[in-house]
Amino acid sequence: MEYFEDNPEIFAALVAAIAILGGLLGSVIGARIQANGGRDQAAAAREAAQIAAEAQRVAALWTVRQVQVAELIRTANALIEMCDRLWLAGGDELAGQLTAASAAVSSRWNEVRLIVTEKVEEAAGELARSAIAVEENSQQNAPVIHARNHLARIVGDDQNVANEIAEIVAADEDAQDRSRALCNIIPGLSEEHAYHYVAFHRISSMGIMQRTNRVRHDFNEALSALVREAREMLRAQDDVAPAPATQRRRWRHRSALLS
Incomplete structure (x- = not known):
């Protein structure tokens, strides 16, 4: 201390040097902390962006799956409703519409199978197959039942005509020849009704109804299974929809910032 008292200019220079070194050290430490903080902020921003992108992807996939499965169910139900109308009314125009509706079910099934889980894919395929079986x-x-009912109304109780x-x-003989012969003895009978009556006469009406009830039951079962899996x-x-993973806060020990 006596040395510095005798040499105040040296003491002043030393104090100034210490102050400069302290300032430099503080700047280095501050820059280090700022740099580490910037890296943490950038990493946190990247993580937040990844979480947001994943949440958006999941939400978009959920929406597409929901829409496509619902549309498959809608087209399948529309096909079944048209089948019910065919049993009630018949007609070539409705039969052609049924063919188009069946193709729409197949198309929807091919779209659904690309985006759903394996269990839903299997259930959707079974629904499509059962709907097409109904069609x-x-x-x-x-047409066979329509032909039999129409012929029964024309013939009535006339046993001679029935024989x-x-x-x-x-x-x-060929079915076409027999259907024409049938039209010759029954005025007003269409060739279409005559052909269906002749060509499928070996199939009982009871057998047809049993087959119809079975395929309709299979469709209802397939529909329930698809709804359950979907x-x-x-x-x-x-x-609510599943929330994205919570972003973890990045806590770092002060000593790590100084390292």
Whole structure:
């Protein structure tokens, strides 16, 4: 201390040097802290962006799945409703519409299978197959029932005509020839009704109804299974859509900032 008292200019220079070194050290430490803080902020921003992007992807996928499955169900139900109308009314125009509606179900099924889970894919495929089975059964058997009902109304209780019809149906001839012969003895009978009556006379009406009830039951079962699997996939039991993962706060020890 006496040395510095005797040499105040040296003491002043030393104090100034210490102040400069302290300022430099403080600047280095401050810059280090600022740099680390900037890296943390950038990393946090990247993590937040990734979380937001993933949440957006999940939400978009959920929406597409929900829309596509619902549309498959809608087209399948529309096909079944048209089949019911065919049994009630019949007609070539409605039959053509059924073919188009069946193709729409197949198209929707191919779209659904690309984006859903494996269980929903299987359930959706079974729904499409069962709906098409209902359509095919309706196209084949509804005209037969219509023909039998129409012929029964024309013939009534005339047993002689009924015997003639039985002979024509049992004849060993081509179905087209037998249907034309049937039209010759029954005025007002269309060739379409005559053909369906003759060509499928071996199939009982009871057998047709049993087949129809079976394919319709299979469709209802497939529809219930798809709804059940789709609700599981879409987490329909949850009150809200699943929230994205919570962003973790980045706490770092002060000593790490200084390292």
